[in-house]
Amino acid sequence: MLDKHTQGDVIIFASLVYSLWHSRNKLIFEDQDIPMQIVIESAMKVLSQFQQANSKLHPLHIQPSVAPVRFWIAPPDGVFKLNTDLAFKDGANWGVGVVVRDHEGFVLGAASWQKQCGAEVRVAEALGLCLGLQFALDMGIIF
Structure with missing residues (x-):
């Protein structure tokens, strides 16, 4: 995914998806319909907070000691x-x-x-x- 898009593109996309998910949950669980302009403003605020938090961090050069975890492992054939x-x-x-x-x-x-x-x-x-x-x-x- 990062080979076609910059890391910044991915971060912007993630903040928008998070804000859309949050507004969806507000509508479903709290019957609050959030206007799209507010959703976009919220996404930009999340993005700004993320960028501020990351600007204060110093990169660590730590190699992972274990293989990445797969989130879903398929069952054997014929099993659900x-x-x-x-x-x-x-x-x-x-x-x-x-x-x-x-x-x-x-x-x-x-x-x-x-x-x-x-x-x-x-x-x-x-x-x-x-x-x-x-x-x-x-x-x-x-x-």
Whole structure:
């Protein structure tokens, strides 16, 4: 990606994507519609803060001691993989997301919910797993 675009282009793009994601979440979870001009201004503010923070850093020349981590590892052929993720909203509210993929990474199904289950992370993770398993069962996937 960096071979076609400068690092600055990528940083600007990332700040815009972050601001769009943030405004989307405000609309979905808080019913707040943020005007596009405010989203763009927010992206520029994020970009400015990022640049200021990085201007104060001195580059370190440290070589990584381990290989980079892949974020998703495909299951064996004929096996499906269920991934769940949670996001804490406030108080006892959680956003839960699930994705089911095959061995080639093809998405077979995905869903999301907003649930109340208290502020305990382990309880929310267990709820997310239960919802994901139920979703897979509803899709006809047999364990």
